[in-house]
Every structure is written in C-alpha cells, then in structure tokens.
Amino acid sequence: MDIYSETILDHYQHPHHAGSLSNPTIKVAEDNPLCGDKISLELTIKNGVVADIGFVGTGCAISQAAMSLLADEVNEKKIASLKKLKPAKVYDLLHVPISPGRVKCALLGFATLQKALKLIK
Amino acid sequence: MKNIQKQFPILKRKINGKPLVYLDNASTSQKPVVVLSALQKFYTTSNANIHRGIHTLSEESTAQYEDVRKKVAKFIGAKNEEEIIFTKNCTEAINCVSFSWAKSHISKGDEIIVSALEHHANLVPWQELAKEKDAILKIIPITSDYLLDIDAYEKLLSEKTKLVCITAQSNVTGTIVPIKKITTMAHVVGAKVLVDGAQVVGHSKVNVRDIDCDFFAFSAHKMLGPTGVGVLYVKQELMSKMTPYMYGGDMVQSVQEQTATYRTGPWKFEAGTPNIADVIAFGAAIEYLNNIGLAAIAIHDRKLLTYAKKRFSAYSAVKLFSPSNIANASSVLSFAITGVHPHDIATIFNQEGVAIRSGLHCAEPLIGRLGVNATARMSFYLYNTTKDIDAAEKALKKVLKIFKIKE
Numbered sequence: 001m002d003i004y005s006e007t008i009l010d011h012y013q014h015p016h017h018a019g020s021l022s023n024p025t026i027k028v029a030e031d032n033p034l035c036g037d038k039i040s041l042e043l044t045i046k047n048g049v050v051a052d053i054g055f056v057g058t059g060c061a062i063s064q065a066a067m068s069l070l071a072d073e074v075n076e077k078k079i080a081s082l083k084k085l086k087p088a089k090v091y092d093l094l095h096v097p098i099s100p101g102r103v104k105c106a107l108l109g110f111a112t113l114q115k116a117l118k119l120i121k
Numbered sequence: 122m123k124n125i126q127k128q129f130p131i132l133k134r135k136i137n138g139k140p141l142v143y144l145d146n147a148s149t150s151q152k153p154v155v156v157l158s159a160l161q162k163f164y165t166t167s168n169a170n171i172h173r174g175i176h177t178l179s180e181e182s183t184a185q186y187e188d189v190r191k192k193v194a195k196f197i198g199a200k201n202e203e204e205i206i207f208t209k210n211c212t213e214a215i216n217c218v219s220f221s222w223a224k225s226h227i228s229k230g231d232e233i234i235v236s237a238l239e240h241h242a243n244l245v246p247w248q249e250l251a252k253e254k255d256a257i258l259k260i261i262p263i264t265s266d267y268l269l270d271i272d273a274y275e276k277l278l279s280e281k282t283k284l285v286c287i288t289a290q291s292n293v294t295g296t297i298v299p300i301k302k303i304t305t306m307a308h309v310v311g312a313k314v315l316v317d318g319a320q321v322v323g324h325s326k327v328n329v330r331d332i333d334c335d336f337f338a339f340s341a342h343k344m345l346g347p348t349g350v351g352v353l354y355v356k357q358e359l360m361s362k363m364t365p366y367m368y369g370g371d372m373v374q375s376v377q378e379q380t381a382t383y384r385t386g387p388w389k390f391e392a393g394t395p396n397i398a399d400v401i402a403f404g405a406a407i408e409y410l411n412n413i414g415l416a417a418i419a420i421h422d423r424k425l426l427t428y429a430k431k432r433f434s435a436y437s438a439v440k441l442f443s444p445s446n447i448a449n450a451s452s453v454l455s456f457a458i459t460g461v462h463p464h465d466i467a468t469i470f471n472q473e474g475v476a477i478r479s480g481l482h483c484a485e486p487l488i489g490r491l492g493v494n495a496t497a498r499m500s501f502y503l504y505n506t507t508k509d510i511d512a513a514e515k516a517l518k519k520v521l522k523i524f525k526i527k528e
Contacts, residue, residue, distance in 0.1 A: 003468060004523045013460075013524075035464055035480050036494035058494060060462035061524075105464065 003096045011065035016072050021054040026119050030112040032104050037063040041112045048079050060105050067109030069093040079120055122421050125504045128153040139474030142509045147292045147453050147500035149342045159405035163398045186397050189404035196407050198328030199354055206353040206387040211319045212242040214338035214353035218315050219246045220366035229255040232281040236261040238291040241483045243317040267294040267444045282312040290320040293482045294442050295453030304333050325419035329354050346403035349396045367392040418503050422452045425501040429454050429510045438526045442491055455496040461524045463497040473516040
C-alpha cells in the first residue's frame with residue numbers, strides 16, 4: 001500500500017485541530033532537528049479530560065498527518081487513559097507502511113503528546 | 122563515458138521494481154569492479170600488517186600501501202608522498218589540522234575564517250577550537266546567487282586572521298569556490314588555508330601546489346574508493362611544526378619506559394594499524410579515474426547539471442538553489458517544492474528507484490540561509506546519464522501529482 005494515502009494527504013494539507021488555543025493549560029514543543037520537523041502542541045484540560053487540543057507544525061506529510069490524526073484521537077479523552085497510549089496506536093491511525101527512516105517522522109506528534117502528559121500531575 | 126555503468130555492479134540493482142538511478146553521489150559514490158577486486162585481491166594474496174614485518178607478505182603489503190601514498194601525491198599535484206597523511210575520512214583529516222596544528226598556533230583573540238557554504242565537518246571543529254582558545258570565528262557570507270561573497274571575505278581578513286577554512290565546492294548548492302584567489306588573499310595577511318576538497322577531488326583536476334593551500338582534506342569514498350579512507354595533504358614545511366594527535370604503535374621511532382620519540386613526516390600521524398586494504402583499493406580507484414581522465418569527468422558532470430537545471434526549472438512549483446551561471450557550479454542540484462517536505466520528495470523518488478538526499482545535508486547553517494527547512498538534492502557522477510535525470514523528472518511529476526500541485 002502506498003504511504004501517501006488519501007487520508008494522509010488530506011490530514012497533511014488540511015490538518016485537524018490546527019492552530020493555537022486561546023488559554024491552554026499546557027504548551028509544549030518538540031522537533032526532529034535532523035530533518036527540520038517541528039510541532040508545538042497545546043492542551044486545555046478540564047476535570048482530567050482533554051477539553052481542547054491545538055497544534056502548529058511544519059514538516060513532512062507523515063509527521064504532520066500523524067499529529068492531526070492523533071489530535072482527533074486525543075480530544076475529549078481522559079488523561080488517565082491517554083497515559084497508557086502506545087506508539088502502536090499511531091501506526092494504526094496512519095494505516096500505511098512506515099519504513100525505518102520515517103519512524104521519527106511518524107512518532108514526532110506522539111513524542112510531543114508524551115511530553116505534555118508528563119507535565120500533568 | 123560509454124559503457125561505464127557496466128563497471129559498477131550495484132547499478133544492476135532494482136529498487137521497488139525499478140532500475141536503480143543513483144543520484145546521491147555528493148554523499149558517497151558507487152564502486153567499480155576494479156576497486157572491489159583490488160580489495161579482494163589484497164586479502165586473498167598479500168594480507169599482512171605493514172611497516173614491521175620482515176616476511177614477504179608484510180613487505181608486499183607495505184609496498185602496496187606506500188605506493189598509494191605516491192599515487193595520491195601525484196593525483197593532487199603534491200610535491201611528494203611525504204605531504205600525504207592517511208586518515209579514516211575527510212572529517213578526521215580536518216580534525217587533524219585542528220588538533221595537530223591549530224591548537225598550538227592559534228591563541229586568544231586570533232581569528233579563524235570559515236564560509237557560509239561549509240559542511241559541518243569544516244565548521245564544528247573550528248567552533249570548538251575557537252571556544253577552547255577564546256579565538257574568534259568569522260563567517261564569509263554568500264550572495265543572493267549562492268556565490269561566496271569575495272568582497273565580504275576581503276573585509277574579514279586582517280593580521281588577526283590565522284586560519285581560513287574553506288570548501289572548494291558546496292555539497293548543497295554545488296557552488297564552486299575560487300580557492301586559489303582565497304588562498305592568495307589569505308597569504309597576504311599571513312594566514313594559513315585549509316581546503317575541504319571532498320566534493321571536487323575525482324570530479325575535476327586538482328593541483329594543491331597551484332592552489333597553494335597549506336592543508337587540503339578529502340575522502341576516498343566520494344571518488345569511487347572504499348569508505349574508511351581520508352587524506353590530509355600538508356605543505357611539507359608545515360608538517361614538521363605539527364604534533365601528533367594520536368599516539369601508539371607504528372608512529373614511534375623509539376620507545377623507552379618513560380618517554381618516546383616519533384617518526385617524521387606523515388607516518389607521525391598514522392598511529393596503530395591503518396586501513397591497509399581500503400587504502401590499497403583506493404589506489405585502484407585513482408588509476409581508474411586517471412584512465413578515464415579528470416577533464417572528461419568534469420565536462421560530463423557539467424553537462425548533467427546543465428540538463429538537470431533545464432528540465433527542473435521548467436516547473437514553476439520547483440525552486441532551485443543553484444548559481445545562475447552554470448560555470449559557477451558543478452555536480453550538485455538542490456531544490457524544493459512549496460507545500461512538499463523534501464523527505465516526502467525523496468520517498469516518492471525512491472518509489473521510482475531514484476536515490477536522492479533530502480534534509481540538511483550536514484550543512485544546517487547554510488540551509489537556514491537559504492530560507493527553507495530542508496532541501497532535496499540530486500548529485501551526479503561519471504556513471505550517471507541524461508536518462509537518469511529523465512527518471513528523476515518522472516519522479517518529480519509523480520510528487521506534484523500526489524500532492525496536487527500545479528506544474
């Protein structure tokens with residue numbers, strides 16, 4: 001199956017939850033310095049649940065589409081359940097074969113989310 | 122330049138069901154049969170350690186290893202083989218200048234000049250040295266046409282300048298740097314010049330005495346030789362003023378319990394068993410290049426760059442990072458497409474069997490100056506043809522189609 005599926009391209013060119021939030025609880029950023037992919041992620045947390053999520057990013061289709069798909073997945077979920085999230089979930093969401101060279105791209109959004117979750121007590 | 126592909130067995134490979142089109146030569150080159158057989162021949166007939174055995178095999182391997190030193194000297198126009206140090210790669214050759222010469226010749230307030238075109242290999246060692254010595258690192262900028270700004274260079278030079286570290290050709294823009302001019306200007310103020318020749322040796326004729334540089338570094342693997350071999354040329358009168366940067370066996374003359382004396386010339390810098398087999402196979406690469414002729418290779422490289430620029434500039438969505446005058450560049454063509462990350466470009470090219478590089482090309486500050494996050498890069502060598510560029514153009518069309526971008 002081709003890595004550039006309609007879903008991937010659609011999320012890359014029209015990312016869901018794109019943009020900053022007005023009053024986020026948490027704001028984190030992560031990058032892949034070797035390829036220049038960047039993601040800045042914001043979460044609004046209410047009663048232990050993700051009430052809103054927004055991100056701003058630059059990078060390849062895989063890194064940006066993965067973040068967009070993950071944002072859909074994370075929104076309105078309980079923090080406790082998100083802390084159990086595994087990288088395998090990202091591969092499920094992407095639903096295309098990821099070669100070893102693109103693993104870092106695929107998991108940049110996941111790493112950014114992990115960083116944010118660690119800040120929640 | 123006919124039938125060259127047949128001499129490179131890897132070019133028979135298929136990638137994703139398509140014939141391999143290898144356009145990542147600025148990163149490393151492929152190897153001809155003569156180099157592969159030289160490697161096997163050495164291990165099957167003459168393998169032994171060098172410089173220390175009395176037996177036949179050791180004498181043979183020593184003679185073959187030292188013969189390549191002579192070949193390298195002749196190939197780059199050095200005075201003799203005593204100006205040629207073998208290292209593991211170009212990066213180590215540059216670090217050798219830093220540790221063996223610069224550490225004892227650069228002090229507080231001195232200035233080191235590098236250019237904005239440098240690969241990390243010829244930038245990071247000088248950042249570190251400047252920090253350690255409290256010296257000042259100055260950067261020659263580039264013009265909007267991706268050329269080195271010679272006027273700015275002239276202004277940076279002063280009696281404080283002790284060392285100028287400059288690439289002969291950019292691995293990102295393909296810009297050819299007028300190194301002879303750079304050297305002449307540096308010598309007026311008494312500065313030494315180190316040239317990073319990784320992208321030019323094996324692509325065009327190089328003569329270090331004509332350039333009159335003090336140090337010249339390059340790698341065997343980018344010029345059809347094996348990986349694991351680099352070369353540092355040092356002007357003979359400077360060699361004796363340099364101290365070893367690695368100590369151990371082979372580089373010593375005599376060793377007592379508390380002290381030791383060292384060999385002179387390049388042998389002082391080659392501690393331990395060197396990369397004997399790969400150096401010997403590198404000799405076969407030099408012979409191969411000499412047989413084809415550097416002038417013919419340079420013309421071929423230029424022809425391919427001209428063709429690639431013509432094909433790729435026909436697409437309005439494609440931005441090329443290449444000097445406008447073809448005479449100022451060679452072998453390398455970087456490009457970007459608005460709305461498509463270079464990693465995605467490289468992935469789609471690979472689906473078509475076309476190997477290109479994408480990213481920062483070990484030249485992060487230069488990519489920053491180009492105003493993009495990364496670029497895609499095609500780089501050519503003697504076994505490439507215009508058909509390879511046609512295959513790349515086909516891949517480019519696929520990129521534009523997938524990302525729904527107007528040609």
